[in-house]
Amino acid sequence: MNRTTVSLIGVVAALAAVTGVATALAPASNAGKTAPTAAVRKPVERSALLCPAPAGVDAASTTYTSFTPVGSGASGGGSAVLQPGQAADSSGSSGGGSNGRPVAPLTDPGKPATATTNKTTGPLIGTADGRFAPGWTVQETTTIDAGPGRGMLGTSCTAPGADFWFPAASTSGDRQDYVHLTNPDDTAAVVDIELYDSNGLVKTGNGEGITVPGGSSVPVLLSTLTSAQTADLTVHVAVRTGRVAAAVQAMDSKNGSDWLPASAPPATSAVLPGIPADATSVHLVAYATGTNDADLKVQLLTPSGSIVPAGHETLHIKSGMTTATDLPGLTQGQVGSLRLTPTDSGSAAPFVAAVRVTRGKGASQEMAFVPGAGAVGQRASVAENHAKGTTLSLAAPSADATVKITSSATTDGGSPASKTVTLKAGTTTAMAPPDPGGKGTFAVTVEPVSGGPVYASRMLAADNNGVPDFTIQPMPDDGGTVAVPSAGEDLQVLER
Template sequence: MINRTTQSLLGALGVLALALGVAEVHPPKGQAAASGASVRTAVQQTTLVCPPPVQGSSGTTQYSLAAPGGSGSAGGSGSASGTLTPLSAPIDGSATANTGGASPSASATSPSPSASAKGKAHASSSAKASASANAASPAAGSSAAPAPAASPIAQLTQLGGATTAKAPSGSNAPGMIATAGGALAPGFTVQQTTLSSKGLAGTGCSAPSTDFWFVGADTAKGTTAYLELSNAQDVNADADVQIYGANGEVDDTVASNINIPALGTSRMLLSSLVQPGNDGQNLAVHVLVRSGQVAAALHESQDGNGSDWIPATTLDSSAVIPGLPGDVQKFGLTVAVPGDTDADLKIQLASQNGWITPAGHETIHVKAGMVDYVDLSNVTHGQPGALRLTPSDPKQATPFVASVFASGHGDIAYLSGTAPLTRRGTVAGNQSGSSILLTAPNGAATVTVSSIGNGGSPTSKTVRITAGSTVAVQPQVPAGASTYAVTITPTSGGPVYAAREIGDKDGLTIQQIPDDGSTVLIPSVIQNPAILVQ
């Protein structure tokens, strides 16, 4: 007779045999499965968010979409299309951020951002309740974006193609959510460019995230800076904002538990997030998302000088800031050290002739928790370049964030520390006269610069960059194309840093070009039946 213990053991062995049988019938495929190596594959879905344009009542904004595709993308699953769809209109959070605001709502059109009137330690109960509710929601941390109810204003269906669309007119135009699936997802890129009485302002639409740094913003008289937090998810998000200046973190910041409505944007005047008397220049702004994911953007306008978006950056102990154009005569460097250790940094410029040390600006010392600014004047002397910041003592590496302010063409632009191209970068919205600025800081490199448009045949050229130098390249315009995108693909050497300048009679704007996210690395998975019996 078989007792119950024996029956249980036989049953377990039967289940194990069945499991092993399934694993044998459907084993991992390919060499990667045999070796346990990670696999790089084309992405199947891309979501980007464009901030509400700051265009005033008479400015115009153009969106440029590009889908360069990628290796293996033709066989991707899902809908092979890219769309651009409005979010709800931006909600002005300035007044409620200063007064404590009303209880946030889940509505995409009516919620008010809720923030503490006395900083993080005294957050309003309604804001805390919102943060707790968002943190408890299983969808709050999801990166998948639902399809908004609004109709798309642009659709792209051609692999290797580009198209454009105009934003609604007026000062209350909404942000946009851009999504692409299937073969069009790899490298899908959207550029937002605004022409107004303030000049040109441009930014690449970005993927939602949880941590952002912006360096070089002002709240002083004559400057207007807007922080815009856009939420492409169908649940509210919650964020804190820290502001650092020349004397350390700005006291009494009114920027705790800010609510960002589902499928909407909270727009805040930066000066409204600090108490009167704490206005300053060359500030560093840290956005830390507590629940959900958002796309953060910071726009600055200076009376009589121009306007543009300040690109986000990340903390690091060294930085390369590419894209300093040769036709601009004024530059300034802002460095912030939010930690508890001072930073001593070397300043170097990669010009057309290799690395040089700017006379009079060899180093910069920034105290812990503070921000410092250096007027670099005409540091490029008519040649395109890139700045490199490294520890004066490699044994004393301190994390910092940095940006460069540029003034020329009757306008302003901002650059920040960014990552090099490792696989491919894409920038959309190029115009006649656009320049691609390429820097190879460590060793000589070769890249392929290709152009794709909404008409005509794609064009390509090979560009070689000598070690420690920067070159400016005029991309070829595809025949018959009114707008076009450019891809930069490293082919040897490197690393390579890239940026795109648009500078003409209308103004100046510069966008740095990171990897376009055409592929994703799948972690290794190996066939190991022993796991089933542990």
Template sequence: MNRTTLSLIAAVTVLAAVTGFASVRSGGEDGTSVKAAAQLPVERSSLLCPQPSQSDLAETAYTSYTPKSAGTEGKGTARLMPAGTSATDSGDDQGKSKKAKAVVTPQEPGKPATGDASGGDAPALVGTADGALAPGWTVQQTTTVDVGTGRGLLGVDCSQPDTDFYFPGASTAKDRSDYIHLTNPDDEPAVVDVQMYGPDGAIKSEVGEGIQIAAHSSVPVLLSTLTDTAYTNLTLHVTARSGRVAAAVSAADAKLGGDWLPASTDPAASLVLPGIPKDATDVRLVAFAPGQDDADLKLQLATSSGKITPAGHDTLHVKSGMTTSVDLKDVTRGDPGSLILTPSGDSVPVVAALRVTRGKGADQETAFIPATADIGSRATVADNRSKGSTLALTAPGATGRVKVTASAGSEGGTPVTKEYTVKGGTTLAVAPPVPSGLKGAYALTVEPVSGGKVYGSRTLEEKQGGVPAFTIQTLPDDRGTVSVPQSDEDLSVLQK
């Protein structure tokens, strides 16, 4: 249970005890029924974008989008500011923070807003949105680097702050330059521990303990400075002792390009990693069991026609506290797929991610697919283009049907909606709908219509000479609503 939940419970308890006015209904001996919690649009959102690149040749595009939500009024406000600065038009006094213009300033729900940055000095961004712009607010950061270590297309969803993250798939191999980016959105400093786990267990590193992140700032930490040993596959566990941060790993390879490695979904006994491209030339699975027990997993690939077992890899044993990897090679073989991990024995929580490679020889490029949650009530991904976007949807259990809405473009266009049926145990990969008269970038919103749970991801690709540059973003619930307990007057609490 996180601090926010504890604070809410404490506030409700104090309110009921002191005023005797509001009480949350609960079931009891008198037969009183429990009132379902209301799902209401969030009133404020925070997003943090890591420093895009250290390359002087980097070109970065930001695309912000908030889907229209029922129950919101007015336009709201939103802005993405360089970390450590305040807005020139805010009038706020933030001590020594520098004044700067917002990189992106969205104006209304349903229409993307864009911004850009160039070079290796582009800073991390701290963003807030309120009112009608808060529910489901999504920002995509997409960077193009043509040459050098980590060249390729690097994409990441700017993320909400939290206190606990797992990153299976990081590395300190000699060809890799991996950084963990830690960004603090709050007015107080944050203190963070970065623990690494290799194939033999925890890696001792005093340097990774007690990392200080000043208020409204971002710190990139080079993983090779935390250990003298080169590890091909690592799992990072990032925890905040105090405060909260956003965290993402920038993974750059001297030969295979690079991309952002987002955090895996929370540890779970069953995991879905959706949207492996049909032309993947190599796929590596990295898994980690954070608890006290070993995990035995069954591996299945949900293809366009059904589930199959990857040749020679029907099961995987993951030792407790140790990072395990397996090379699945060209597992999709011309047919897009999604990897499904389920327990073959006892249910033991794990985290996992895939490193996906496309191309051959000197023209290879990589991206990552972390295990993700299903689309939930609604999922949103920004920065889609007229060409080069692929939407992958998978239903690991029962058949599911979803509605996909292509927003207006950032510079013009009319929204378009289309429904898709995803048969149970399959992966459906499609070119998503495109707004009519599209100008600029647009967003995709995916909502369940009926049936079983659906998981998804979006692949964005572009050619860089002979390099098939690409990046993949998963589609978990965009957290546009929050559960609020129902309450009503109950003066009888004064007599208890």
């Protein structure tokens, strides 16, 4: 018997011994194998948020408010900082440096930080880690007092991704819509912008292969992609390489301006929460993303229950095409949320949707957008709320639900204040958030306690010399936790 044979016998014997001991120690019912447990949710350790810079605006006031909820991350360490990025044009050429002081850095979870500037701002690239990462949110609000872009533009700064849908964009003569693409990474990203009208895909001259340099933001004016003046468009931002955050800035010469948030990912149903009670115009735009047409039932979730808008009971969306319709007199003086569901569950098709909402009349009109929103999920937060002019809308489309609403301490004093609210199925509840006292602004956090899914949005409103300025931000799950699978022993690997 040679040494090689002896060595092999020794290895086999050792493995047999290990296997025997492990089997002896394992529960008999598992026969040497322990079943893995279900995944558990743990706080994220790092977050990224990107704030676009308003384009085509010379004089404006912009406020940034940063906030992280209490008690969701590590016990110590970490930071949340917004750094100035670079502005680039659609050819990928950068202008301006990225050097600058941090904007609105956080000192503690539960305490918002704010910064305001009257200068023309560039994009901001933010990162949070440690105890500041779970649930970090940043609100960007710009006020333009006069001119063709006058109004209040508000947006929750966006996490980077690879796929974004924007129904309700436009290239009409009254509109200037920019798609802002912001790249948080060091290497360049490559992006395609697709436009869809009522006839399908719009042929564009230079919407493919747009380079977004690292650490930069590129604003793309939609009217430079096509010569057609189209009132209702769906914009699809598809990232080939890297990742970006995308947002649409809509400026109307008659109806003011605002940011159009990305719709929730395509799905066979949608909830558009928080259409104001005093809306004078509600314009619905939808796009069927799949290979089949989408036939939808239209419902309005009011404070007293679900109703069907007269004359607009259903909506038919052809595959690959944008469909738009006005919903006159929709709210009838009551806040509401649109719910779009398949007329036939057996032939449901994915779609995206948003509404353009107008308040005021004549020359004193202002617009904002409400897209299809994701559910609150585990928790949702929104920053920069005021003691006056803030309205929180909560929709429970399918079942009763209970939520806890917490207002943080303000940026200048005050104490956290909480309230528990019960929501009836098929309704929308509008309310002012609990007032924490103090001065300055505060953040609001919504946490489901029990019951069915909840959808939420926040409206900021202010009087601008008779013009009802306002902006609406949806409140989807803040992504503060992530599911982490649990591994289990499998001793059969020793037998393979």
